[in-house]
Amino acid sequence: MNAIAAPAAGTPAPEFKSLSPEILAALIADLGDIPVITEEKVVRKRSRDFFWYSPILNEELAKKSADIVALPRDEADVIKIAATCAKYRIPLTPRGGATGNYGQAVPIHGGVLLDMNALDAIEWVKPGHVRVQAGMNIGKLDAELRTSGWEMRMHPSTKRTATIGGFVAGGSGGVGSVMYGGLREPGNILAARIITVEETPRIIELRGDAAQKINRAYGTTGIITALEMPLAPAFPWIDVLVAFDDYKTCLEFGRDVARADGVIKKLLSPIASPLPEYFGPMREPCPDGKAVLLAMIAEPSFETFADMLAGRGTITHKAPMVEEPGQIPLYEYTWNHSTLQMLKADRTVTYLQCLFPPERFVEAILEMAAMFPDELIPHCEFIRFGGQVTCSALPVIRYKGKERLYEIIAAHEAHGVLIANPHVITLEDGSRHKRADADQIGFKAEIDPHGLLNPGKMRTYVPVKP
């Protein structure tokens, strides 16, 4: 399944020297009127993402920083920055909302942090698809799409701060994947426009399957400036919370709804006790000791959803989904926001990312929970994967050191559970669900010959023109 060549143990990351004051001055001069930030404190702050969910990444990445932040205003600025970095062989790390958890937006070899947030225009909207600049905030994008009856098929729980480019470059799926699968599924990214990092950068349009070359590549395979994405109908969504006596019943009800193709849903998140007890403003509808299912159900399907419950659990919260400032949408208690809710109160926990086998996910989830009763709190997310309903999961893990964490990972793998390890920074070590046909290393040689794009994240890549 893994498209990236088996990592040669001990392959050294490319070496980059610190930027000399002279090179930095030359870079700034070449950039002309493109806005930059050089104030160290601000540069350091912008160089961080949410890698600190992992105590391992926190140790590795806490001190990493770019030397300078560049703020392109348009694609021409991006091209100029790419050309300049290629000229001086300066590392270049693209950044959107920096809401990722894998350190993907952290420049581990310094250089230029490319803040894409100003490229935030919608190029066009047609029935069922949109073309948008990569730096556009997903929340703002969705709000604009809704005026024409559409919305994004899926978004991360960080929708209100994430950019669409960052999501495609760093994410795998999220709220909506229970209907459409992840970004890796054919048809979930229609096209991407990228800039190469060369002295004379090229603009390349990657259409269809070719667009997978930039999916979850952390920006190592080209600077994404625009994306063509498929849309879903903008239903009125109902946020709903259902409490269950036990996690098994919660999973089974979630499974029944996930498999009901006549019920339109955007989120089905079964979460075991005691995780919901950390849910702050959403604590009240989470009774002590109960498992909860957090769900977003299309208004026309709500009655069917409630019928299907058939007394197995109790609806403790039901309200139209709102995304107004000052209000917290239900999805901000799901996906990796669930982990965040607990981390706010307890910094000694971390998490894993699992994919359970579709034919026996209920059993496998309960097996893993039973194996680590004091160290693992089950939290799943129903998704479609290759045409089937299954559970992905972000269980909260009581962190007892790296060695124990890897024992827990090994136990999952021994039971047929796929792990996408969120405690490593390289694509090769983390993304084991990768599509087989997106030859990202070969493509990188074409578009980043000097190996300047987010160096260190694709560790098996050896620059063809160092």
Add this chain to the structure above:
Amino acid sequence: MNAIAAPAAGTPAPEFKSLSPEILAALIADLGDIPVITEEKVVRKRSRDFFWYSPILNEELAKKSADIVALPRDEADVIKIAATCAKYRIPLTPRGGATGNYGQAVPIHGGVLLDMNALDAIEWVKPGHVRVQAGMNIGKLDAELRTSGWEMRMHPSTKRTATIGGFVAGGSGGVGSVMYGGLREPGNILAARIITVEETPRIIELRGDAAQKINRAYGTTGIITALEMPLAPAFPWIDVLVAFDDYKTCLEFGRDVARADGVIKKLLSPIASPLPEYFGPMREPCPDGKAVLLAMIAEPSFETFADMLAGRGTITHKAPMVEEPGQIPLYEYTWNHSTLQMLKADRTVTYLQCLFPPERFVEAILEMAAMFPDELIPHCEFIRFGGQVTCSALPVIRYKGKERLYEIIAAHEAHGVLIANPHVITLEDGSRHKRADADQIGFKAEIDPHGLLNPGKMRTYVPVKP
């Protein structure tokens, strides 16, 4: 799986005497200003549906007819007709477009044929659902829904002549079931309003799961006057035809597209040679001896669809779906319209209805084809069933008599293929995919105590007040 009690072999159908001229006159007098048709030739013509696809049903039903057609203008008229039939114990058979293939609209004990076509108003449209009178033509309904960006989730291939009430009462799914499953799936019928057949008829609103009581009951469990149905976004659809060297490759490509949750489709119909050679106006893009896949793909997903083909077949036709008068939409070559195309040229064939097991449908389909090389032309329809992709099928069968037909049915069943027998007129004998929880017989006792609604179709029902 079968909700209906095991049929006691030889249970006699309730007996009805022929309508005497006196009773007929009394009936007409009681109906007052409600339009009726009494001209025998017209009544006989209106009493037919498309049962003649089955040589067995053709023999059984060819001479059956109502005594009179009643044409209610509104629900008040329906109530008056129901009351009058109850008063005189006259059989009452509801009819929509009469496009069914099971004789479901044929009054086998005479009496009143209730033509519902004048009840054709949309009560309301809200985002994602509609409430509509039962007699509304589905083509007209879809055209009106499209003005607000929606359309029906699924429709029969007879959309242009069928009514929504007839589809729900007599159908199981169709064009669109590859996304949403059949009508039996939770959420695909939201509510139904029915009239009971009693001297003082009642109006009953069946919501949610309760609405399944009228799904595929042939109108035996209440006269449907209105339906609340869920909607799908109205995509611009592309009709496409792909030719393949062999049927296996055709099935495998269809399967890949069916399982790609990021690709929006409404139809995936793999049809083996030589059936496409009977496709009249659509013959040209069907090369001799090739298998073809007929598909409707949402415009934003078309590029991905073509990418996925990857040289396995050749696109021979591609055009935006049109439903203008004088043009034949692609879906009129699919579902049971495929059979019709061949029947136009060759009245010696008939068909079966199969449901293949999701885990091995390709193998099972090819096994059946290999077993009856000269008698069976494979024609499948991809659907979702219980959350999984599988194939339903309407193979064309060379008819060599009832005995041989039942041998072919038995061979399918012995290989784990479910058969919904379209050569019988009763619900009990035909619909083996029935939901378990819709207790239709018990419900019928409540709403049709005299057993007057479409008598003979639910053969195990014994009237509680004969």
